Amino acid sequence: MPKLLIPMLVTALAACSSGEEPGAKGILQLGGVVDRTGDIANPNWYSAIVMAQDQMNHALDSAGYKDLAFDITLRDSKNTKSLAISLAQELVAGGAKALVLDSSPNTEGVASLNYDPDPARRVGVPTVSMAASSPFLNNPDDESTDPIVRAARRDADGWVFRTSMSALPQTRVIMNILMQRGIADKEQLKISVLGTKNAFGVGYVSALAGAAKDVRPPGAPAPIVEGIFYVPSGAGGVPTDYNFADELNRLVDDVTELTDEDGDKIGEATYRSPPDAIIDASNSGHNINVTKNYSGSIPLLHHDTFRRAQVIEGLGSAADGQAGTSPVLFEPGPSGEAFTRALERVGAFELGAFDAVAYDAAAVLMLASLVASAPLQDPTAVTPAQIRDALAKINEPSGDIVRPGDDGFAQAVSLIAQGRPINYEGASGSCDFDAEGNVLMKVAHWKIEQRLFRDLAMFDCVQPTCPLVPDP
Numbered sequence: 001m002p003k004l005l006i007p008m009l010v011t012a013l014a015a016c017s018s019g020e021e022p023g024a025k026g027i028l029q030l031g032g033v034v035d036r037t038g039d040i041a042n043p044n045w046y047s048a049i050v051m052a053q054d055q056m057n058h059a060l061d062s063a064g065y066k067d068l069a070f071d072i073t074l075r076d077s078k079n080t081k082s083l084a085i086s087l088a089q090e091l092v093a094g095g096a097k098a099l100v101l102d103s104s105p106n107t108e109g110v111a112s113l114n115y116d117p118d119p120a121r122r123v124g125v126p127t128v129s130m131a132a133s134s135p136f137l138n139n140p141d142d143e144s145t146d147p148i149v150r151a152a153r154r155d156a157d158g159w160v161f162r163t164s165m166s167a168l169p170q171t172r173v174i175m176n177i178l179m180q181r182g183i184a185d186k187e188q189l190k191i192s193v194l195g196t197k198n199a200f201g202v203g204y205v206s207a208l209a210g211a212a213k214d215v216r217p218p219g220a221p222a223p224i225v226e227g228i229f230y231v232p233s234g235a236g237g238v239p240t241d242y243n244f245a246d247e248l249n250r251l252v253d254d255v256t257e258l259t260d261e262d263g264d265k266i267g268e269a270t271y272r273s274p275p276d277a278i279i280d281a282s283n284s285g286h287n288i289n290v291t292k293n294y295s296g297s298i299p300l301l302h303h304d305t306f307r308r309a310q311v312i313e314g315l316g317s318a319a320d321g322q323a324g325t326s327p328v329l330f331e332p333g334p335s336g337e338a339f340t341r342a343l344e345r346v347g348a349f350e351l352g353a354f355d356a357v358a359y360d361a362a363a364v365l366m367l368a369s370l371v372a373s374a375p376l377q378d379p380t381a382v383t384p385a386q387i388r389d390a391l392a393k394i395n396e397p398s399g400d401i402v403r404p405g406d407d408g409f410a411q412a413v414s415l416i417a418q419g420r421p422i423n424y425e426g427a428s429g430s431c432d433f434d435a436e437g438n439v440l441m442k443v444a445h446w447k448i449e450q451r452l453f454r455d456l457a458m459f460d461c462v463q464p465t466c467p468l469v470p471d472p
Contacts, residue, residue, distance in 0.1 A: 024067075025069040027380065028068060028097070029071050029097060030073070030100070030366070031072065031100070032099065032100035033110070034100060034102045036078075039240060039283045039285025040285065040305060041284070041285075042355065043310075043348075043349045044343065044351070048355050049074065049100060049361070052362040053070050053072045055405060056363070058409075059406060063417070065413050068380070070369070072100070073091060077106055079105075081105045081198075084106035088127075089121070092124075098384060098388075100128055100358070101130070103129075104132040104198065108136075111155060112148050114155075114157060125388075126365070126388035128161045128162060129161070129162040130361040131354050131358075132200075133166055133170075135166050135167055135203040135204070136203040136206075137160065137162070138436040140436060161364075161391055161437035162361075163428060164327075166438055170304065172214075172466040173466050174211065174301060177301070184215055185217075188221055188273070189212065189216070190224040190273070192226040192278050194278070194282055195228070195230075198232065204303070205227035212225055224272070226257055226275065227257075227263065228250050229259065230282075230286075232282075232286065233283070240286060242286065243289055243293050252296045254271055254272055277299045278296075278301070279301050280324070287305060300322075303325065304326030304354075306322070306326075307352060307453060319451055321447070323446065323448070323456075324446060326446065327354075328441065329351050329356060330351070339359055342404070343359075356427035357427075357428045363424065364394060370416045371390040371416055372386040372387045394424050395422075395424055396423055398423075399415075399422045400422060402415065402422050404427045440462045442458055442459065442469065
């Protein structure tokens with residue numbers, strides 16, 4: 001998709017979602033705490049969320065449905081956990097009945113509020129995250145030593161959902177790629193990961209260790225997966241111009257650093273040959289400098305935060321040849337195509353990671369709100385708990401398929417008004433939530449060529465082993 005230079009678009013769209021009431025309609029208030037200026041921000045996230053809101057409001061208006069409109073009030077998390085928590089509390093206090101959230105640390109922080117010993121701090125609203133891929137989240141078996149974090153990750157009350165997929169399936173794709181290259185078969189396999197010292201980075205290393213073990217032949221030595229962690233930008237974090245020289249040296253040396261599930265060093269470092277592969281799982285605001293300062297010969301693969309236009313702009317010709325994995329930018333077929341056409345029409349920037357996922361996060365919350373409020377004379381009286389429960393009812397296998405866009409949402413409104421079940425097939429994938437609130441989707445193996453991202457292969461991670469999708 002070509003880049004469309006309309007620089008004030010996101011600002012204008014965000015202003016539309018900041019509380020203006022469309023006429024005298026009843027307003028169903030939702031909220032979003034999404035990075036706009038921090039180290040993971042993508043320029044299309046706000047645009048995609050507001051586009052979903054506007055499409056749904058157009059569908060409701062055309063149908064004359066209960067004189068109802070949605071208002072998704074967006075706030076900039078700056079990808080700072082403490083700020084995300086306070087903004088979430090502020091939005092809920094202002095009437096938001098559900099929230100779109102962004103990263104894993106921010107999601108974990110807001111989820112922790114639901115299990116805070118102080119009832120006054122609890123938010124008690126469903127959240128759908130669009131950039132939270134930590135395998136620690138929505139894990140009913142989590143064993144964190146912090147009781148509140150453990151409760152938030154287990155989420156027994158079922159408040160936490162995400163249209164972003166856990167990184168666990170992506171680690172299986174990484175191992176499939178390393179197997180294809182003959183790397184994963186090495187007798188003494190070692191992989192080093194540069195990651196953030198938080199729920200995402202530490203969780204990614206844990207998941208990769210499991211995936212690496214799964215592909216080893218019987219009797220082979222256990223693989224070594226080393227985590228080199230850093231504190232991302234924000235309060236007490238590294239600046240975005242940090243060069244990562246120390247971390248890169250530690251990645252490629254013949255020392256293996258041992259860390260626990262919090263990313264802290266444990267025991268004595270051991271000596272061994274350098275790693276066979278390096279994975280860059282740094283934040284979007286940092287991976288440009290990581291790549292600029294890496295000059296080694298050990299194969300380097302990037303995580304999904306690398307897949308955005310700003311990376312190519314920052315690296316220039318040095319971007320060519322970089323490779324990695326990411327969830328597909330959009331689901332191939334009518335749902336993804338409807339989304340990309342609409343996003344292009346509103347003047348969005350070149351499509352990047354999690355744009356479709358951000359759109360779907362807003363879409364599923366609005367659809368669930370409509371399903372939950374359908375029996376009510378006043379749909380704005382719907383409760384957060386009712387919306388939470390309805391998130392499991394928007395993907396009924398027996399329901400009529402509804403898709404993104406004006407037409408798709410109009411069909412959804414009509415079906416819900418008739419009391420008929422729906423099955424939402426989203427821009428990013430099926431958006432079928434499992435019992436823990438997770439989704440599965442396809443994953444792409446990509447490479448940058450002539451300053452463009454090109455998909456080399458696609459893996460179907462809706463299936464447990466993430467098999468390669470055959471070429472059509």
